[in-house]
Amino acid sequence: MNRVSTKDVMNRVSTTLNIELSILKSLTSNPQLSTDKPHAAVVEVENLVYAYSQQEPVLQEISFTLKKGDRVALMGATGSGKSTLLENLIGLKQPQTGKIIINGIPVEPQTLPQVRRQIGFSFQDANDQLFMPTILEDITFGPRNYGISPAEASDRARQLLADFGLEAYANRSAHELSGGQRRLAALASILALEPTILILDEPTNGLDPAWRRHLAQVLLKLPVEAILIASHDLHWLGRVTKRALVLSGGRIQIDSDIQPLLQDGTTLDQLGLPIDW
Numbered sequence: 001m002n003r004v005s006t007k008d009v010m011n012r013v014s015t016t017l018n019i020e021l022s023i024l025k026s027l028t029s030n031p032q033l034s035t036d037k038p039h040a041a042v043v044e045v046e047n048l049v050y051a052y053s054q055q056e057p058v059l060q061e062i063s064f065t066l067k068k069g070d071r072v073a074l075m076g077a078t079g080s081g082k083s084t085l086l087e088n089l090i091g092l093k094q095p096q097t098g099k100i101i102i103n104g105i106p107v108e109p110q111t112l113p114q115v116r117r118q119i120g121f122s123f124q125d126a127n128d129q130l131f132m133p134t135i136l137e138d139i140t141f142g143p144r145n146y147g148i149s150p151a152e153a154s155d156r157a158r159q160l161l162a163d164f165g166l167e168a169y170a171n172r173s174a175h176e177l178s179g180g181q182r183r184l185a186a187l188a189s190i191l192a193l194e195p196t197i198l199i200l201d202e203p204t205n206g207l208d209p210a211w212r213r214h215l216a217q218v219l220l221k222l223p224v225e226a227i228l229i230a231s232h233d234l235h236w237l238g239r240v241t242k243r244a245l246v247l248s249g250g251r252i253q254i255d256s257d258i259q260p261l262l263q264d265g266t267t268l269d270q271l272g273l274p275i276d277w
């Protein structure tokens, strides 16, 4: 049975906290995240190999670079390793071999606080992101811990709740929300920290077409350096991203502009991604 252990939940909570806390810190004290290098590498992955314990590698020889301004889709059939790769990028999992470099900093246990202060990461399961008694507290949690005044943190949170149609739910707990509403609340808690790199795992899960459109509009307006989005929502990805990485057989089989790829139903089908299903 696929049960999540308490330790796993605590790990995820602590990761979320670290990420959220560290991002805000970066916004107030990290001027090296400059805007003066338009083509600088923001995320570099070189020859990454990752295997779950006692198993064959699920990711092999993964190499790619995200540059400033990139909006990239991470595609691949269910089980192709998208979530595993994203969790490697934020240091939640450690590759067996290979390098990950975020804004010039190699991802290693001792650099994790530095690395995570640059990244806004949303888990595939929004429940992993929401742990406070109310949604409002979930969204103010990170800013409050970085010294933003209660009034300002609350104003920012209420604006985000309004943006995501959740004003009426501010004082409810996550388990009283629908799956789609939890997804939006989790995204609000990340955006409250105004991250410079955004990594989202299946952000449209549970959202209806109107909210998927709204989320696309929100993401397109965000002033972030790079966005990487894992999703199987191909048409939506085509509206939000410009480039696609496709995982299959543990490797990146395609790294190309997304629009021509979305026109190539045969290739997508071969990669386990039938376009209209």
Ligand SMILES: Nc1ncnc2c1ncn2[C@@H]1O[C@H](COP(=O)(O)OP(=O)(O)O)[C@@H](O)[C@H]1O
Residues within 6 Å of the ligand: 052, 053, 058, 076, 077, 078, 079, 080, 081, 082, 083, 084, 085
């Ligand atoms: N905790 C785990 N232990 C062992 N194998 C895992 C674990 N999590 C995922 N896997 C396996 O790793 C592969 C990739 O999973 P995942 O990264 O979740 O894929 P995706 O996000 O593309 O659906 C799958 O075969 C999955 O069964």
Ligand SMILES: [Mg+2]
Residues within 6 Å of the ligand: 082, 083, 084, 124, 201
């Ligand atoms: Mg996944």
